[in-house]
Amino acid sequence: MTAETHLQGVEISAAQFFEIWHHYDSDGNGYMDGKELQNFIQELQQARKKAGLDLTPEMKAFVDQYGKTADGKIGIVELAQVLPTEENFLLFFRCQQLKSSEDFMQTWRKYDSDHSGFIDSEELKSFLKDLLQKANKQIEDSKLTEYTEIMLRMFDANNDGKLELTELARLLPVHENFLIKFQGVKMCAKEFNKAFEMYDQDGNGYIDENELDALLKDLCEKNKKELDINNLATYKKSIMALSDGGKLYRAELALILCAEEN
DSSP: OOHHHHTTOSSBOHHHHHHHHHHHSTTOSSSEEHHHHHHHHHHHHHHHHHTTOOOOHHHHHHHHHHTTOSSOEEOHHHHHTTSOBOHHHHGGGSOGGGSSHHHHHHHHHHHOTTOSSEEOHHHHHHHHHHHHHHTTOOOOHHHHHHHHHHHHHHHOTTOSSSEEHHHHGGGSOGGGOTHHHHGGGOBOHHHHHHHHHHHOTTOSSEEOHHHHHHHHHHHHHHOTTTOOGGGHHHHHHHHHTTSBTTBEEHHHHHHHHBOOOO
C-alpha cells in the first residue's frame, strides 16, 4: 500500500503513519514545508474524497491554516494532530511532559542516563514506556518494542541506531523547538572549545547562568537572522535545563552548539 492509500483509512497504524511521514518529507530534513506540505494537503483532500470520507474538524482546520500559504512548516507532532492514528501511538505526540523546550531538556537529562549525548534503543524504550504509564496506558512489551523501532526509524536522521538531542527534539511542536534556530549557528569542535574557554571566565570547567547569558548575547548579535535577542531568556532557560545544579558542562553545551564532525 502507498502513503496516498493510507490517507484513505479510518484509522492509521503506527507503521502507516511512519510511511506517510517518510513519503511526504521527501528531502528528509525532518519537516514538511513548501511544496511537500502543499502536496500533502492536496493528496489528503483527494484521498478522503476517494474513500467517501469527509475531512475531520482537525483536517479542516489544518487545511485552512496551511493550504493558502507557501511558507508553512510542520513537524511530526503537527501531523499527528491531523491524522486518525492509533490512540496509544498518538500519546507520544500529545504528552504533557514535552510541551516546552525546557521540559524536553529536563527529560533528555533523565533518559540520557550515561551522559553519552545519545539515547539508544533501550533508553528510548524506557522513555516511551514512562510516557504511556503517565497517561495510565498499559501495552504489551511486543507493541512497545514495535513503537520504539518505528520512532527510531522516524527520528534517526543519520541512521546510526541512536538518537541525538536534535533528532529526538522533533517530538516538540515546531514553534517550541528552539533547537531549529541553533542549527544554523553551530560551530566546529575547535571553535566551540575556544568559545567555551572564553566564556568560562573563572576557568572552573563549567559555564554558569551569567556566563551563558554573555555567550548567548554575543551569538544573537552575530547571528541576527537565525537568533532573536528578544527570545534570549527562553534560550537560556531551556539550555540551563541541561545543567547539573546550575553548572553547564562542556559536553552538555556541545549538544546545542557543537556541530558533529565527520
